[in-house]
Amino acid sequence: MSAKLELDNVTIQFGGLKAVGDLSFTINPGELIGLIGPNGAGKTTVFNLITGVYVPTAGRISFNGISLPGHKPHQITRIGISRTFQNIRLFPSLSVFDNVRSAFIMHLPHGIAHALVRGRAFHDEERELESDVLDLLDIFGLKDAQHTSCNALSYGDQRRLEIVRALATKPKLLLLDEPAAGMNPTEKEELMKLIRFIKGKFNIAIMLVEHDMKVVMGICERIVVLNYGEKIAEGTPQEVQKNPDVIAAYLGADHEVVGGAAA
């Protein structure tokens, strides 16, 4: 499950506004990397560039040697990059089970004709798929809730379900957009455990956008800092915390650098 994402001088311009400029970084296989920056720094735009929602004005994005720009979002998911959203985007009218099942559609070996004929192969396939979905729900403690409408879940469970659904696409790289947003301290602790667990269990690379510094500093191996769409720092949590540019971006340039804690 090795796959390397490379961004090379990526720029995107919306009219006169340069949302992301000359951004380069690499995500290595199995790495847990954080993307931080003040509000409006372009973090979600970077996610949207990687997942094909936006096409970069200039620069290259490649995953495992495949150039991503020009691919549609659903094709990029098939290539092996899955994501969650800043504001939860589950399928509200579907049950917990069906939310995860819908992410398995891309793994179906057969299409519409199979569903219409309903032969033995169809039933075998559906049964196999059902057990795959249940296994996944079981790992994340959502099996008992499989028939509930996803709206009935607590906020933390909804976030978890969104991550499970993203994992159901069997990604090599998982992008988490503010997974801790709106969570209380206990839920954040659980989330950090969960992310570490996913990384170990599924052996995938994870990139997360997050404002909560405790979460980011606590789990990320490497951090990329954006400000006004440009990379101002990159390094381990300790390095980034001491970087004067980062402190300036978060606290303002006039601040004295005291102790190097920008959290």
Place this chain on the structure above:
Amino acid sequence: MKYKAQIFLFIALAASLGVSLCAGNIDDYFLDILLNVGINVTLAVSLNLVNGHTGQFSLGHAGFMAVGAYGASIVTLQLGDHLLQIFGGGSIATALTFLIALLVGGGCAALSGWMVGMPSLRLKGDYLAIVTLGFNEIIRVVLTNTSGDGPFGGALGLKGIASYTNFFWVFGVAAVTIYVVSTMVNSTYGRGFLAVRDDEIAAEAMGVNTVRYKVIAFVLGAFFAGLAGGLYAHFRSTISPEGFNFLKSVDVVVMVILGGMGSTPGVIAAAILLTVLNEWLRDFEQYRMIVFALILIVMMIVRPQGLLPASLFQRKKKESA
């Protein structure tokens, strides 16, 4: 049960054939209503695939019905005799000729559905509704303005279409429509339609090809509307462009909304109810629309999710599981 769906289809087809064979004993007026019910069920269930399951608001179902009606009628009017000769006469030849006519009508409708759908499914909500409404009007106006001596018959439409439609055809097509829509939706593949309806961006991010799903729903919906149109033409033996106006599309949309968006049983119930009500209120012709409007308003206040909403059946499934 594993082959529940196939068994349902088989029983429904056999039952329609059985009833059809003794249809002579059924009162003509009653049979007339029954056939209307069957055609409306086909229309409503097929539109429900587009509006209900896939969440794309189409207001042009009568347009596809018109394409199907004209396509099938032209086949039987222009080529009917040839085809009957080729198949050697008799009831089987009639059935084959009618089947070909219906499929040509459905195919034309599906093709027009694809042509309208490809560019316009990029639009959402109200915009798509307006484009499909526009398509409906274009079909009607174009047909009205064709030459009266030509194959399309102009404003007066076509008459003298052979009355091939009987109980078997109407309810056979309705059963096939119900089978196709419900088996397709009730599969992992079919969850894609619901995912597209619920959240297109999330569906796309989960690897669902949203454009393909929307086009499939649109084309299949149009195909079955075309079949319903062909049945209608060979039932009334006369069709005119005015019969496929905007109000006809609205009738079908009302059935879908009243029954419950995305609920096949609900939509079937609503199609039966509204067709029967329509007949029942025939003596109060001028007040009929008022009654319909009142029913809709009351429904929207009291039960906005429809008569038999889809969630009702999900809950049942959970209990039996």
